[in-house]
Amino acid sequence: MSKRIEVNDLDVYYGDFKAVEGVTLTVEPRSVTAFIGPSGCGKSTFLRTLNRMHEVIPGARVDGEVLIDGSNLYGPGVDPVLVRRQVGMVFQRPNPFPTMSIRENVLAGVRLNNRKMAKSEADDLVEKSLQGANLWNEVKDRLDRPGSGLSGGQQQRLCIARAIAVSPDVLLMDEPCSALDPISTLAIEDLIEQLKNDYTIVIVTHNMQQASRVSDRTAFFNIAGTGKPGKLIEFDDTDVIFSNPKVQATEDYVSGKFG
Secondary structure, eight states: OOOOEEEEEEEEEETTEEEEEEEEEEEOTTOEEEEEOSTTSSHHHHHHHTTTGGGGSTTEEEEEEEEETTEETTSTTOOHHHHHHHEEEEOSSOOOOTTSBHHHHHHHHHHHTTOOOOHHHHHHHHHHHHHHTTOHHHHTTOTTSBGGGSOHHHHHHHHHHHHHHTOOSEEEEESTTTTSOHHHHHHHHHHHHHHTTTSEEEEEOSOHHHHHHHOSEEEEEEESSTTSOEEEEEEEEHHHHHHSOSSHHHHHHHTTSOO
16 A cells, blocks of 8 residues: 655745745655654644645645655646545544544545445455554444544544545544643554554644654755745655754754744
């Protein structure tokens, strides 16, 4: 499943405003890549270009290329809905569908894609997805209860189960632990470590310790000032970024001098 992502000279616009400028990087298969940087530097905006989620905002567009195993997500005739099926996303706050059971939450994406399944196949997919999200043992006796009745950390893992149920190649995570307590955060971080065996994972985080714990490579974004576009300043192995960065601004940020 896992795929390589190549981004070439990508600019991101909202109307006339250039939000992100000139990003070029490669994300390797079966790895975790962290995006770090101060608020407003374009990390989440750039993350959303990797599955065309930014396009839900009117006037949003990109210049440049995003390739997954050589196929341009922005090529002529490419369906954004199919892109989002291939590249799943987990958001900052857990967002299970409140009127749906745990079981139906897992199957929601599959149903949305109009896939018909026998009950036995659906049951197998629910169990497999919840096992993959390390949640099965906690919820297997209450699958028909509302997903909104779970704890925050369980809800986030339910959202991960929903994302992987449609068999994506890539998982994007936009600050997936920012609303969680430390124990739930640890559970998500352990899960990320397991998931990278099957998926290419990209995570945005403001938590420097989290980036250093979970990621193989780290990209530092920064912004020159209000109204300026965010830029990729440095991209390297995570241990290099946190112990021996090549750019002074990177060292200043990871050492806590600003941000």
